[in-house]
Amino acid sequence: MNQYDIIDPLIERIQELCPELSSVEEAWFHTPLDDYNGQLPMACPYLVAEAATGDAETLRPRQRVKLRYGVWLVARKDDFRQQKQELYDALFGYQAGPRHDPLQFHSGKVEDIKGSIVWWISYWETDTHMISTPA
Known part of the structure; x- marks a missing residue:
């Protein structure tokens, strides 16, 4: 994990504020799977991309970066909307620490x-x- 990746705090946040989710773990897949082991509803966040949003500072090695996270929500149609709203409520505006802007x-x-x-x-x-x- 790199120094600014917030996957672990994201997982903790989702677990804390979405207690009805049966499973919350980092995604290890890219496309939907057929086998979800009956662990529904579930949420699986992962780091999708990181991109520089400014030039590196020369006086101190520092550069602005945008992190994009994907969060899979897998749920039955009957409770999908409720689970989606709870997930969005948990994530929107969440600030993982003083070095990160709110989500x-x-x-x-x-x-x-x-x-x-x-x-x-x-x-x-x-x-x-x-x-x-420094190394």
Whole structure:
């Protein structure tokens, strides 16, 4: 994990504020899976991308960076909307620490519907700084 990745605090935040989720763990997949081991509803965040948003400072090794996280929400159609709202309430405006700006919603969409199961992906962004740490 890099010095500014907030995946662990995101997982903790979702676990704390979304107690009805059966499973919250870092996603290790990119597209919807058929086998979810009956752990529904579930949320699986992951780091999607990081991008520089400014030039590096020359006097001190530092650069502004935008982090984008994806969060899979897998739920049955009957409680999908409620779980999605709880997840959004937990994430919108969440500030992982003093080095990170509050999370902002980027986008969300249905990736798949299999029977009564909805695969929803939402994307969240925060700005922070990459700071050089001496070796």
